[in-house]
Amino acid sequence: MLIKNISVLDVENGKVIEGLDIYIKGNLISDIGKDLHIDDSEVIDGKNKLALPGFINAHTHLGMSLLRNYADDYKLKEWLEEKIWPIEAKLDPEDIYIGTLLSMVEMIKSGTTTFCDMYYEMERVAEATIESGLRGMITRGLGDLMGPPSPEERLAGMKKLYDDYNGKGEGRLKVFPGPHAIYTSTDKFLKDTVKLAKECGNRIHIHLSETESEVKDSLRDRGMTPIAFCDSLGLLDQPTIAAHCTHITDEEIDLVKNKEFFPVYNPTSNLKLASGFTPVKKMLDGGLKVCIGTDGDSSNNNLNMVEEIHIASVVNKAVEKDATALKAIDVIKMATINGARAFGINAGEIKIGKLADITIFNLNSVNFTPRNNLISAICYSASSEDVDTVIVDGRVLMRNRKLLTLNEEEIIKKAQEKMDALLKR
CATH class of the missing domain: 3.20.20.140 (Metal-dependent hydrolases)
Known part of the structure; x- marks a missing residue:
């Protein structure tokens, strides 16, 4: 998986780096740089998006x-x-x-x-x-x-x-x-x-x-x-x-x-x-x-x-x-x-060799506009609705706010049924 041209939050150093590519191989971040080209990779467009550790x-x-x-x-x-x-x-x-x-x-x-x-x-x-x-x-x-x-x-x-x-x-x-x-x-x-x-x-x-x-x-x-x-x-x-x-x-x-x-x-x-x-x-x-x-x-x-x-x-x-x-x-x-x-898990940062646990925010939203300080925006103005993509262990669990591993509609229906039954016990 190759995430192209995305802003990346460097948590340890407290800064955002623009226009990076992140290459994920298996469940790890294998490479980070500019203008990476890896054949046979699934490509995610990172334009107007911010990647940070999940x-x-x-x-x-x-x-x-x-x-x-x-x-x-x-x-x-x-x-x-x-x-x-x-x-x-x-x-x-x-x-x-x-x-x-x-x-x-x-x-x-x-x-x-x-x-x-x-x-x-x-x-x-x-x-x-x-x-x-x-x-x-x-x-x-x-x-x-x-x-x-x-x-x-x-x-x-x-x-x-x-x-x-x-x-x-x-x-x-x-x-x-x-x-x-x-x-x-x-x-x-x-x-x-x-x-x-x-x-x-x-x-x-x-x-x-x-x-x-x-x-x-x-x-x-x-x-x-x-x-x-x-x-x-x-x-x-x-x-x-x-x-x-x-x-x-x-x-x-x-x-x-x-x-x-x-x-x-x-x-x-x-x-x-x-x-x-x-x-x-x-x-x-x-x-x-x-x-x-x-x-x-x-x-x-x-x-x-x-x-x-x-x-x-x-x-x-x-x-x-x-x-x-x-x-x-x-x-x-x-x-x-x-x-x-x-x-004790090898995560928490977007660095080469770390687990590919990544959360991607959509910056093309009211909450991130204008883009004065993206670190401040995460804490003070962002909404969960701005979370666009979630990757865990190199696997995409949500893309464009669509869940890929769980059936949201069915789970909501079953949860209500379970609570209705619980109140009758």
Whole structure:
């Protein structure tokens, strides 16, 4: 595949280079230059378009898309315990499969190429990932304070998921444990999960310090903040994808700055659930590689990474009372190269030898006109409707806004039918 005459965002150096050709061979970027001519290549016209690394949604719950707009305007504890958990208990594997496909339609159409999902019935999520062509970090939500099955069965199920699906989809799937949170697990279960992580993917995905009450309860029950407690268990000795970190302390930032600790900023969810304001500037200043995630459809209520980038770009300016607190290129790095580092994948940049995970924006739109600063445009004025083409692992998943691997109309129809049936159970 040869993409001709396209503008390319160099994320690492924070600049746009005009009129480049990108040659993709197999699943890798094989060459970048001007006036490339490769015989027998499928050619994509890049005129009036911008290529950037595909967005990496570092924390989400894909199967929850059926619950979009189902329970809103509640406090987090009430929202979870009285609304979400009871209806989740009625979900069956096929519900989660269809809900996941619906999420994948939304992600592809807003430029996401890689996601990290924490949920259950993850076998069905893995199958949907293979079908869609996306790159997936598959993490089963674990905890022994959430009712059956038993702790032993939960851990055995996670090990089987890893054995059955890690590396599948031509290598696009990675599988590793996802302990839900310290408040849904006993200390012993968390320690057992750490042991399992060393056998399964050597990574952990967990919610940490999302709310003030979580921090206060941890101090009361364990005598430590959540992140310090996880460190005491050895959990942070593995690369850790830590969702939210809304209430991370200065001491914790210092504690994890030399570890492979990747906080995931979820601005929309944190705002909507009134969880607080993540101290992104402090984390970046402390050397942490902050990522971005949408969280799930029932707390966001979308998986639109273009919108998430926009909100992430502006919220911290207001919180810090500093218009320079978070620059546009910083946020784009959080949504691309930082996510790639968090998951240990050879992506996040448009460079020779990197995976061909590329999102292409149509610049011939109101949102990009005039073309004063394309990096600013991605953060401050772009819309998901401007995403024209999405390539993952060298395969085109969407071209000219037409999905090529998923049947959008059929998935929307099935999703509505599934939710209608769920409400009658």
